[in-house]
Amino acid sequence: MEFSSKLLQNAVDEVSFLPGIGKRTALRLVLHLLNQDQEVTTDLAKALIDVKTKIKRCKNCSNISDQDICEICSNPKRDQSIICVVEDIRDVMAIENTEQYRGVYHILNGKINPIEGIGPNDLNISPLVEKVQQGKVNELIFALSSTMEGDTTNFYIYKQIEENKIKTSTIARGISVGDELEFADEVTLGRSITNRIPFENSLKN
Numbered sequence: 001m002e003f004s005s006k007l008l009q010n011a012v013d014e015v016s017f018l019p020g021i022g023k024r025t026a027l028r029l030v031l032h033l034l035n036q037d038q039e040v041t042t043d044l045a046k047a048l049i050d051v052k053t054k055i056k057r058c059k060n061c062s063n064i065s066d067q068d069i070c071e072i073c074s075n076p077k078r079d080q081s082i083i084c085v086v087e088d089i090r091d092v093m094a095i096e097n098t099e100q101y102r103g104v105y106h107i108l109n110g111k112i113n114p115i116e117g118i119g120p121n122d123l124n125i126s127p128l129v130e131k132v133q134q135g136k137v138n139e140l141i142f143a144l145s146s147t148m149e150g151d152t153t154n155f156y157i158y159k160q161i162e163e164n165k166i167k168t169s170t171i172a173r174g175i176s177v178g179d180e181l182e183f184a185d186e187v188t189l190g191r192s193i194t195n196r197i198p199f200e201n202s203l204k205n
């Protein structure tokens with residue numbers, strides 16, 4: 001693609017760096033912005049910079065937050081002794097949308113994936129194990145996607161905390177195998193959290 005302006009080319013290159021955005025779409029977006037008032041671009045740029053510089057990770061669960069401790073963890077109505085283990089923040093959003101869950105979360109920031117070289121130490125696993133060992137947890141709910149990587153991660157964590165004899169459960173697999181949690185519809189997901197099954201039962205399948 002030939003550009004009459006280096007600045008335009010630079011902007012298109014930056015936008016097309018985003019996932020799912022090709023050069024043509026990037027050009028359309030940049031030209032759109034060029035035709036807007038200055039304020040529109042300034043607000044957009046500021047929002048993006050704020051995302052990177054001001055958003056924090058909750059010190060307790062690793063959820064994205066504007067405070068050191070996120071709104072879910074700091075809510076006295078949430079049951080801190082029930083922890084739902086998820087892969088990333090999109091899973092938290094999906095489960096929150098069901099309005100069926102009153103515990104808290106622990107975000108692993110990924111799944112164990114030997115092929116991609118992601119091991120347990122690359123994930124937010126040890127703080128979770130520590131919480132269990134400190135006796136603060138009554139139940140862990142595994143809500144990772146039902147892929148081989150999800151199962152491996154569940155099993156790894158389960159083995160780490162097995163001797164602590166807390167309740168472990170997994171969301172019922174009404175959600176078809178391989179579906180990411182974020183794509184499950186709210187009713188199905190809500191039901192699968194309410195009707196969660198003991199984790200040991202899922203191992204026998």
Ligand SMILES: [Zn+2]
Pocket residue numbers: 058059060061062063069070071072073074
């Ligand atoms: Zn939190």
